[in-house]
Amino acid sequence: MLKKYGLLMTSLLLAVALFVSACGKPQASLVKGKxxxxxxxxxxxxxxxxxxxxxxxxxxxxxxxxxxxxxxxxxxxxxxxxxxxxxxxxxxxxxxxxxxxxxxxxxxxxxxxxxTSKGISFMKATEEENAPKGDKSAKEGxxxxxxxxxxxxxxxxxxxxxxxxxxxxxxxxxxxxxxxxxxxxxxxxxxTKYKTKLAPLPNKDIVVSHQAFAYLAKEYGLVQKPIMGLSPDAEPTSKDMKDIIQFVKDNHVKYIFFEELVSDKLAKTLAKDAGVQTMVLNPLEGLTEEQSKQGADYVSIMENNLNNLIKALQ
The missing domain is CATH 3.40.50.1980 (Nitrogenase molybdenum iron protein domain)
Incomplete structure (x- = not known):
């Protein structure tokens, strides 16, 4: 009887442990007094x-x-x-x-x-240069x-x-x-770092997986060529893909940028077809768990982005 009870308790504890593991970290809670x-x-x-x-x-x-x-x-x-x-x-x-x-x-x-964007001047998606023509996320208005x-x-x-x-x-x-x-x-x-370090570089064209960098490009005189649209899962057409490969060759682009929170498969396929390499350009929509553990923040990620841009645009 005791043996059966022990086995039952072990099974229950294992089930609880598996449930907790499956649920992941506990959700954040409100704090009194703050x-x-x-x-x-x-x-x-x-x-x-x-x-x-x-x-x-x-x-x-x-x-x-x-x-x-x-x-x-x-x-x-x-x-x-x-x-x-x-x-x-x-x-x-x-x-x-x-x-x-x-x-x-x-x-x-x-x-x-x-x-929080109050007072900022927004760009219309349909006005952006080089936006994928078939992007449904960039609808009029x-x-x-x-x-x-x-x-x-x-x-x-x-x-x-x-x-x-x-x-x-x-x-x-x-x-x-x-x-x-x-x-x-x-x-x-x-x-200031972005302005002073990007201005003298010979190349200004960046090929990115997700159409997220228009404001950064506008601020520092770069040209963004996105593979996908405003939504990172907006699929490019076969013509878009051919256009990007041609853009890479015509403009002597050395790297295609991808981001960590979505699949890099498309960027890597395009890079292979175009004979170039890939590198991360983080749109800072969220951190990976590893970045979070390492204490990364907006400023440190943006500094990493700058270093990668410098390398790509040499």
Whole structure:
């Protein structure tokens, strides 16, 4: 009898362990006594954490390793949003779930939604040079939301976050201002590095897997040629593929850039066909679990991007 009981308990414990393992890490929770902030994707999480410091608890809705374009909130996420102080989102249609979620919140929800891209001038997707012709995501009237890849725009987003924090927690305004100044200086330095290091390089053409770098290209005089459209899973046509190979050859492109959160298969196939190499250019929509463990952030990833651009454009 005891032996059977022991076997039963072992089986139950094993089942629990497997369930916990399958579920992965526990979800982030709200913290009493702090300003609770829910961020729709990684850059907003990073900026809010740096500006808020010890006064805030920031939850990144999209887990590490997950691409945010098609992510949708689950019931636990909705609960966290409802009970938090601030919901930070980008806008311009990047988060397809925001309008419905905010519109469905209970009347007594204390959360303040903050559109962090306020004041930034968006580019129309259909106006972008070299956009894939068959890209359904670049429909008429759609805007390219990837504004954060310009450090100049990132600074405006950070300021909007700081201003929102001051509104909900005026008691700690001095700390928020100091923290924002530190982040702002880092973003200014990043902008200066990009300008001074990219300007003298002989080549300006970059071939990228995902049409995410228009704002970065515009800021620093580069030309973006994307394989896929605004959504990283938008498939190119066979004509698009031939055009890209021709573009690579005509413009003496040495590298095709890919990103970590989506498959690199297409970029590597194209590179092989065109006789060139591949390298990472991170659109900073999220970190991989490894990057998260290593303490990477917006500034360090953007510095890595700069180093890779320098190598590619020599």
């Amino acid at each position: 300003i609770n902030i829910v961020a729709s994707f990684y850059p907003l999480y990073d900026f809010a954490s740096k500006i808020g410091g010890s006064h805030v608890n920031v939850i990144n809705l999209v887990p590490a390793g997950v691409e945010p374009h098609d992510w949708e909130p689950k019931s636990r996420d909705i609960q966290n949003i409802t009970k938090s102080d601030l919901l930070l989102y980008l806008g311009a249609g990047f988060e397809g779930w925001v309008d419905h979620t905010v519109g469905s919140l209970p009347k007594d929800a204390k959360v303040t939604p903050v559109e 759609a805007y390219d939301p990837h504004v954060w890849l310009s450090p100049v725009n990132a600074k405006l987003m950070a300021q909007n976050i700081k201003d929102a924090l001051v509104k909900v927690d005026a008691a700690h305004q001095a700390d928020y201002e100091v923290n924002f100044k530190k982040l702002s200086d880092q973003l200014d330095q990043l902008n």
